[in-house]
Amino acid sequence: MLRFILQRFFGLMVTMFFVSIMVFVIMELPPGDYADRYAFRKYSGTGVNVTQGDIENIRRDFGLHKPAWQRYGDWIGGIITKFDFGESFAFETSVNNVIGKRLWLTLAILFCTLVLTYLLAIPIAIYAAIRRHSIADYALTVFSYLGLALPNFLLALLLLYVSVTIFDSSVGGLFSPQYEKAAWSLAKLLDLLKHLVVPAIVLAWSATALQIQTVRATMLDELNKLSVTAARARGIPEWKVLLKYPTRLAINPVVSTIGFDVNRIFSELPIVALVLGLPELGELLIQSYLDLDMYVAGAILLMLTFFIVVMNFISDIALAFLDPRISLQEG
Amino acid sequence: MDPNLLIDVQNLRVSFRTDEGIITPVEHVNYRIKREKTLGIVGESGSGKSVSTRALIKLLPKNAIVDPESKILFNRGNGTEPLDINLLPAGSKEIRKLRGGEIAMIFQEPMASFSPVYTIGNQIMEAVRTHRLSSNSPLAATSTVGTHISESLKAKYNNVSKKEARSIAVDMLRRVGIANADLRVDQYPHELSGGMRQRAMIAVALSTHPSILIADEPTTALDVTIQAQILELMKELQTELGMSIIFITHDMGVIAQVADEIAVMYLGTIVERGPKEAVINDPLHPYTKGILRAIPKLNNLGARLEAVGGDIPGPHERPTGCPFHPRCPQRITKTCDKLHPERIEKTPEHFVRCFLHL
Ligand SMILES: Nc1ncnc2c1ncn2[C@@H]1O[C@H](COP(=O)(O)OP(=O)(O)O)[C@@H](O)[C@H]1O
Ligand code: SF4
Ligand SMILES: [Mg+2]
DSSP states (O other): OHHHHHHHHHHHHHHHHHHHHHHHHHHHOSSSOHHHHHHHHHHTTTTOOOOHHHHHHHHHHHTTTSOHHHHHHHHHHHHHHHOOOOEETTTTEEHHHHHHHHHHHHHHHHHHHHHHHHHHHHHHHHHHHHTTTSHHHHHHHHHHHHHHHSOHHHHHHHHHHHHHHTSOOOOSSSSOHHHHTSOOOHHHHHHHHHHHHHHHHHHHHHHHHHHHHHHHHHHHHHHTSHHHHHHHHTTOOHHHHHIIIIIHHHTHHHHHTHHHHHHHHHHHHHHHHHHHTOOOHHHHHHHHHHTTOHHHHHHHHHHHHHHHHHHHHHHHHHHHHHOHHHHHHHO | OOTTEEEEEEEEEEEEEETTEEEEEEEEEEEEEETTOEEEEEOOTTSSHHHHHHGGGTOOOTTEEEOTTOEEEEOOSTTOOOEEGGGSOTTOHHHHHHBTTTEEEEOSOHHHHSOTTSOHHHHHHHHHHHHOBOTTOTTTTSOOTTOOOOHHHHHHSOBOOHHHHHHHHHHHHHHTTOTTHHHHTTSOGGGSOHHHHHHHHHHHHHTTOOSEEEEESTTTTSOHHHHHHHHHHHHHHHHHHTOEEEEEESOHHHHHHHOSEEEEEETTEEEEEEEHHHHHHSOOSHHHHHHHHTSOBTTBGGGGGGSOOSOOOOTTOOOSSSTTGGGOTTOOTTTTTTSOOOOEEEETTEEEOOGGGO
């Protein structure tokens, strides 16, 4: 098992290395470089005549005169050793300052969405499979098709409308106005959770529908296995048979798609965030592209892919623990 | 009930609700199992061997209906009334005690019988801890099926501990001939060979010291040498543990090696049943004669070609009258296709359903 974990960890490092190179290439793509944009931003409209020499000086100040591989080294080195993602050109402060809060809020949304998806999908799917052909089973099937068909942002708008008109509460943003600037407290945390519910429901909606279908199908498969009949023939109580044998295996496809779910949540988050007015990373990523604020864009891209890769790693390891056949095959 | 009998099945009839209506693939089934003896059930695939034996522990799919008139009598011994298993509700505690505890079962596919994600030992210990009382319990020696032990007494003499169950598991693996049992106990099914898995499956089944083992085609998936070893092992354990066996197969050659009594099934009915020698040396039913001729003999390998002609009808096209009449070379027109033959005791303990023996 240790060997399997080390192998996967090595894989993670290699993936991150290639990802960081790709991100760096993307950061270099816009025409001109940081010095050009810095000079333009700083002196335009001030009447100062910027010479080629001035730009050259700025370039030297920022180390931009070095070859690309050295600049990549500086950038990634700063991130690894000092957790320094560089300077934001649009905000005129460090990238860390710009991203900071949004990073934690994005992670909070991600975490809430995943928990909500799995808490709903797994028990519902298992129930539907055990009560196959019951009214509940058919109702859930209809629901899950609906879930797949309804676009996210539409659901977000709907929930926004419902909560404002019926519950008279603001779901937009992450905090109610009175907590916006307040220091962290239990009340503020509860307020945050209250605001996370709607985005979590919106983002969990289609994933839940999808997972219900996969888990239900796997569960039906597992229920027909001879090993389940054999366990019943041993006189094990039915609830224990169901939990220990088919359920345990029906969870595997969920675990193996955690990375996929994270990926999907990150892609859907910006639209949902836009509708709900959430200050998260995806929205900032789009803004930073528009501003050509490439250090910010790079940092966000790197972080989002890092989470996906790490979640994939976790899901691989968890799966190996759940299914002893996996680590033996490859180990 | 005759104290030598363990199980007496009378008029077993099992139907299934299907999308095309109700089918009754098992009907007019009567068989008895003597203590410490082996009943061999032989019949083509689909003849109802599995359904008619799984009914003994109500291990049937949800769409199955067992006729409430059918009787499945289980002899609890010491002069008590026999227990009619058919009267017990499917999910009841009594049924669960019977399953594994008194009536254990092994299946054709040893690999599929084990869950791949738990060790062999885990699955043996699960059976042991479900059924066996701790060895220092005075209740351990008595059968607990159908007897009402007060809850307080049960709490006092708990089921075996994990540690004890593990040593029972290791011991059981050793007894079924698995070397390095103390290492094997922690291995997963895929780490064992096919023959070893079937041995382990036998270990799971026998770890609770059941009164009877139902072996549903236990050697069909194994190659011939391993098959012979498993048959030998089952015989050994039978004498050692003093249990009865129902051995299901579609291979008359295998039945001849293991059975004391033989029941021949055709289309959900036992068409002939009797002591092994009587059935093999003096078969009464035309179907039995047909399958006996189909066993290849060393001096006459070509004889296999003489097998029973024709195809088995599907479950929705059960013939009227004698179920075998469309394929029977000796059928009596206007009788065999109209009337269902009753059970006839031709010689003591040798039964047949055929109008030729009226
Ligand atoms: N779940 C089920 N639903 C409907 N019919 C079934 C079901 N299980 C078994 N049967 C019917 O019972 C017949 C006998 O099956 P089975 O006892 O498994 O045969 P055997 O073990 O002799 O090969 C089958 O041919 C099939 O028609
Ligand atoms: S009853 Fe008639 S059809 Fe059936 S086996 Fe006997 S002779 Fe053949
Ligand atoms: Mg069968």
